[in-house]
Amino acid sequence: MALRNTADQYGTIAKWLHWLTALLFLGSYVSVYYRHWFTEEKTPENWTALQLHLSIGVTIGVIVVLRILWRLYDRRPDPEPGTRLEHLAAHLGHYALYAVMIIMPVTGYLGTGVATEYFFLFDIPAFKDTELFASQFGLSMTFEEFEKPIDFIHKDVMGAWLVWILILGHVAAALYHHFGKKDRTLIRMTSGR
Numbered sequence: 231m232a233l234r235n236t237a238d239q240y241g242t243i244a245k246w247l248h249w250l251t252a253l254l255f256l257g258s259y260v261s262v263y264y265r266h267w268f269t270e271e272k273t274p275e276n277w278t279a280l281q282l283h284l285s286i287g288v289t290i291g292v293i294v295v296l297r298i299l300w301r302l303y304d305r306r307p308d309p310e311p312g313t314r315l316e317h318l319a320a321h322l323g324h325y326a327l328y329a330v331m332i333i334m335p336v337t338g339y340l341g342t343g344v345a346t347e348y349f350f351l352f353d354i355p356a357f358k359d360t361e362l363f364a365s366q367f368g369l370s371m372t373f374e375e376f377e378k379p380i381d382f383i384h385k386d387v388m389g390a391w392l393v394w395i396l397i398l399g400h401v402a403a404a405l406y407h408h409f410g411k412k413d414r415t416l417i418r419m420t421s422g423r
């Protein structure tokens with residue numbers, strides 16, 4: 231199987247980056263909802279679930295950089311037959327998902343008041359404790375004041391709603407292509423056959 235994309239097929243690298251990201255998104259949701267729904271505050275499980283959420287989120291932030299670089303370097307498979315409106319919707323949906331993959335890790339990290347114990351291997355300092363926050367961007371704010379709007383975007387607007395809507399819409403579109411239009415859209419991102 232080719233490493234790079236071809237006219238009618240995603241290559242191994244694009245597929246790995248795509249499916250690894252999908253798995254990490256699942257992990258970031260499972261860890262944070264497990265923390266909320268199934269653990270008591272200040273217990274070791276609660277802390278572990280938070281740390282897994284932070285570690286997985288940071289990993290998504292790193293992978294999206296590699297993914298964008300690879301996308302700029304690699305060719306795009308040719309679009310499957312469809313109307314101009316369908317192609318426009320697919321493009322906008324994909325760009326919105328790239329935006330999510332950037333905005334979620336950035337807002338997540340900017341809102342950290344505790345260090346990320348990256349998969350319990352090494353520590354990444356909390357944003358609250360960095361020189362960048364200390365410099366205050368010319369604003370004199372406490373971390374709590376700074377964190378509020380950032381958390382609102384990360385949790386209430388995007389995490390709870392927008393990301394779900396975009397991902398569910400994306401999955402529905404993939405299923406519609408596969409079972410409704412019966413074209414190669416899903417196949418070329420999976421087995422290729």
Ligand code: HEM
Binds near residue numbers: 255338
């Ligand atoms: C794509 C990556 C990410 C997704 C999809 C995501 C999603 C979420 C969601 C759904 C919540 C809970 C919202 C609620 O209260 O209902 C949350 C909370 C939180 N996230 Fe993220 N997040 C991501 C990345 C990150 C990163 C990189 C960090 C920091 C390094 C981070 C830090 C936090 C913190 C501190 C909370 C509050 C903890 C809690 O509510 O239990 N997130 N995130």
Ligand code: HEM
Binds near residue numbers: 248320324
């Ligand atoms: C079960 C879950 C998923 C399925 C079935 C799925 C399916 C697909 C398929 C079939 C394509 C190819 C579309 C085309 O050729 O036009 C694709 C592309 C894409 N997917 Fe997913 N996906 C899933 C999860 C995700 C998640 C969680 C994200 C990110 C948050 C994501 C982001 C993207 C992006 C950005 C592209 C465009 C890739 C590019 O050409 O640059 N997908 N997906």
